[in-house]
């Protein structure tokens with residue numbers, strides 16, 4: 478089972494590695510860094526999921542056929558109860574031409590950070606500059622989520638959750654006949 482992950486981000490790699498054995502024997506994960514084609518920090522589900530598809534389309538063009546393709550995309554949601562940070566997973570089964578989507582839990586963003594965030598700003602840059610945490614050096618793995626929760630909900634856990642939701646649905650025999658097909662170009 479050859480799986481192409483559309484990012485070289487450490488947290489995304491660890492998350493996929495941690496859960497993939499639950500669904501596949503002998504999964505080999507390769508990575509490629511590709512542009513998402515959406516904002517630096519997507520601000521809604523539609524945009525984040527579009528970013529996941531864009532990554533897979535680009536990775537597929539460059540690397541060709543794999544048994545599966547996986548994208549993770551982080552995003553913010555903002556409403557009257559504040560800003561939240563979370564992530565989506567898109568898992569495409571290239572052999573069946575079907576896909577699963579799943580999202581993580583959401584973590585509150587402190588107001589002194591959210592007030593500086595917009596779509597064209599890299600979220601992590603603001604956090605690195607302004608968030609007081611003894612764990613800043615661990616940020617590539619724990620993410621902003623990890624810092625905001627004092628390591629109780631890291632970026633690895635975020636993407637594990639999103640991938641489990643996507644793959645749990647995709648692999649459930651009860652859902653056969655109601656799987657979603659990869660859109661034709």
Ligand SMILES: O=c1[nH]c(=O)c2ncn([C@@H]3O[C@H](COP(=O)(O)OP(=O)(O)OP(=O)(O)O)[C@@H](O)[C@H]3O)c2[nH]1
Pocket residue numbers: 483484485486489510513517518519549550551552562563564598599600601602619620621622623631632635
């Ligand atoms: O889901 C997340 N959990 C976190 O704890 C976290 N900390 C920062 N961000 C930001 O979310 C945006 C989309 O990120 P993203 O999925 O496009 O990833 P990325 O740009 O970091 O990596 P890459 O896969 O493109 O290489 C970017 O502005 C990141 O700075 C996080 N996202």
